[in-house]
Amino acid sequence: MYTAGIDIGTTSICVVVTNIQDGSIIRIASRANDSEIPATEFWERTQNGDRIVELVNALLAECQEDWTNVDAIGIACQMHGVLYVDKEGQAVSPLFTWQDGRGDLHYASGQTYAATLNDRTGYPVNTGFGLVTHFYMTQQDEIPMGAVKLCTIGDYVAMKLCGEAAPFMDRTNAASIGLYSLETGRFDNEKLSAAGMDASFLPELATDRQLIGETADGKKVVCAIGDNQASFLGAVPTFESNLLVNVGTGSQVSVYSPSFMQSPMLETRPFIDGGYLLVGASLSGGKSYEVLEQFFRSVLGAFAEAEENRLYEAMNRLAEEAMTEAVPPLRVGTQFYGTREHPEATGFIQGIRADNFNAKQLTAGFLHGILDELVGCTQQFPTHIVDKLARLVASGNGLRKNAAMQHIAQLKWQLPLTFGKVEEEAAFGAAIHAAVVTGYFRNYEEALQRMQRSDSHEA
Structure with a gap:
């Protein structure tokens, strides 16, 4: 018997079909999420929901050879x-x-919409959160005609x-908005x-x-969960003693807590078993590395007719070479998109010398900067959780x-x-979640023992 997991990401959408008995992967199908709607304002970040549905249906069609044995479908989705x-x-x-930035626009009070909602309610909210967007739409009288409910894309x-x-x-999604x-x-x-x-x-x-409910062909559909929770479920062998480090479009670190707790500078997110994830989230990640890639691309375009493909591969190689050089490293702050707490924050480069201002050290500096934000988040986790950490579990293509x-992550x-x-990981986690919800396992511990029992590999 199989379950399927759908992950609706910001830049890609994926379907995983897995065997419930041992977690073996039967099929993976993925496509770029090309649903982005061109922005008319610099702060707009929107996508076409119906185009996303089309992409999901196209991916399910690619899995038809294995679809007969699929009993249930889990869904993970981009949060907020x-x-x-x-x-x-x-x-x-x-x-x-x-990523939508209308919550950072200024309200009549002079504060941003996000800050105004925070002050009015006492709840910590940031731009991009669904109810910050709803607050903006309400105040601007822009709620669409005929709208009766709001929901996540999942x-x-x-x-x-x-x-x-x-x-x-x-x-998991309710808390995110x-x-x-x-x-x-x-x-x-x-x-x-x-x-x-x-x-x-x-x-x-x-x-x-x-x-x-069920699909037209009788597959059970499980309520969508947040992609952070799904990634944790799909990546770790056990809930405790693991620090999930995710570097994708953004980046974050997550640890599990069986009981509710709060810590400054961290988000406490509900987990699928009744426990919680403590999460340190950064707006920096693959998008910040993309800033450097675009810089190198502009240099190539300005000064040479050179092969512009595979720049990321060249950047990764440069960073590895930089780590062997005995020169003072550059210090790069990668807050090019601000932070959740300080959206006005900007990036920086410090420590420039004649012997380190080169492509190698600049690339390595960007990688250090992306991870330094996450290390800072980790330092906010409760000591009793940090002391029990036994491994980093990597997630996201950026890592x-x-x-x-x-290598830098292991050193830090x-x-x-x-x-x-x-x-x-998120699609696989959604498939595991579907197996538990539909009763194939008594709990998530049993599901992980069966479906995650293949050994993970070390970097």
């Missing part, structure tokens, strides 16, 4: 972003992604797969209404209904495909670095 749907369940807005895809008209939202109480497990409707928003737009929480970054954390058995 939302779209609006009408009473028939049709999208009436684009997907406002986690909720929308689940609806479409089942032919449902109303979205259901898992707590803001104004969600971890203590009560509910949205704070009172604070939301006091801030001037209509709470009726919130979807029903899937507290007692993890199964959304998987960069040997120099892997002083822990062995391993990879999960499947590159598409």
